Amino acid sequence: MHPKNEPSPVLVRQNLKAPGCPSLFSVLLLTLLFFLVAFPGPKALSAGSRNRPAVYGYKVTQTFPHDPEAFTQGLIFYEGYLYESTGLHGKSSVRKVHLETGQAVKTIPLPERYFGEGLTRWKDTLVQLTWQSRVGFVYDLSTLGLMKKMPYPFEGWGLTEDGQSLIASDGSPQLYFLDPVLFQERRRIVVRDQGLPVARLNELEFINGEIFANIFLTDRIARISPDTGDVTGWIDLTGLLPSSDRRPNTDVLNGIAYDRQRDRILVTGKNWPKLFHIRLVKRNPGSP
Numbered sequence: 001m002h003p004k005n006e007p008s009p010v011l012v013r014q015n016l017k018a019p020g021c022p023s024l025f026s027v028l029l030l031t032l033l034f035f036l037v038a039f040p041g042p043k044a045l046s047a048g049s050r051n052r053p054a055v056y057g058y059k060v061t062q063t064f065p066h067d068p069e070a071f072t073q074g075l076i077f078y079e080g081y082l083y084e085s086t087g088l089h090g091k092s093s094v095r096k097v098h099l100e101t102g103q104a105v106k107t108i109p110l111p112e113r114y115f116g117e118g119l120t121r122w123k124d125t126l127v128q129l130t131w132q133s134r135v136g137f138v139y140d141l142s143t144l145g146l147m148k149k150m151p152y153p154f155e156g157w158g159l160t161e162d163g164q165s166l167i168a169s170d171g172s173p174q175l176y177f178l179d180p181v182l183f184q185e186r187r188r189i190v191v192r193d194q195g196l197p198v199a200r201l202n203e204l205e206f207i208n209g210e211i212f213a214n215i216f217l218t219d220r221i222a223r224i225s226p227d228t229g230d231v232t233g234w235i236d237l238t239g240l241l242p243s244s245d246r247r248p249n250t251d252v253l254n255g256i257a258y259d260r261q262r263d264r265i266l267v268t269g270k271n272w273p274k275l276f277h278i279r280l281v282k283r284n285p286g287s288p
């Protein structure tokens with residue numbers, strides 16, 4: 001197909017065949033070209049909107065119990081179990097949790113001075129961030145025994161991994177790609193929605209080549225290209241936790257885990273009594 005914003009070959013040939021009134025024809029041709037460029041037709045508008053993120057709603061496939069005292073800051077699923085990092089001073093922990101019952105199989109409390117944050121698996125270890133202490137903890141995956149502490153130079157919010165690097169958020173629009181052993185920064189990206197930075201990136205999960213990020217204080221999850229930082233989709237989880245399940249200490253949506261074996265997306269929130277297996281449902285383009 002001929003590009004819509006370029007003059008067609010027919011118009012150019014007609015111009016050459018109009019020696020009697022070249023100036024008038026040139027003016028008409030330029031005017032036509034101006035309107036084609038300034039007011040592209042529906043097809044061109046459609047092509048120009050390709051960078052607008054897709055919007056997804058959800059369907060709840062299954063509901064599981066979740067500890068309503070777990071202030072969820074990090075969540076992953078690995079080989080049949082959830083692993084969860086909880087926050088708040090004096091209530092922070094890392095725990096291995098049975099999905100179907102919501103019961104912790106093992107809980108490792110953090111000293112009161114630490115506020116637990118993002119959590120991910122790296123090989124046979126778990127890595128946990130802390131909020132403002134600028135130190136992370138590395139645990140043995142099978143025993144949850146503490147192996148070592150690792151310093152890093154930013155606030156700890158969310159954490160995931162892409163098979164090569166750890167990926168951390170700090171509440172800003174930036175995501176940091178870190179050496180998984182040394183915690184040294186390899187690169188960083190700025191997350192943008194149609195060019196505008198997206199702040200308050202929180203809990204993370206790497207799912208099939210994309211980074212999913214909770215946006216703090218909202219019911220939304222951004223789908224992010226790890227190469228460009230572009231938001232390619234928004235997941236609207238409004239109404240996921242029914243009002244009848246909310247208590248005074250029920251807090252915001254936070255916590256995304258992915259079960260690769262069964263292709264399940266699992267989400268919950270801080271002090272939520274439930275955890276949900278959801279299926280994404282793409283909304284029609286242009287719907288709110």
Ligand SMILES: [Ca+2]
Pocket residue numbers: 074075076119159160203204205255256257
């Ligand atoms: Ca996660």
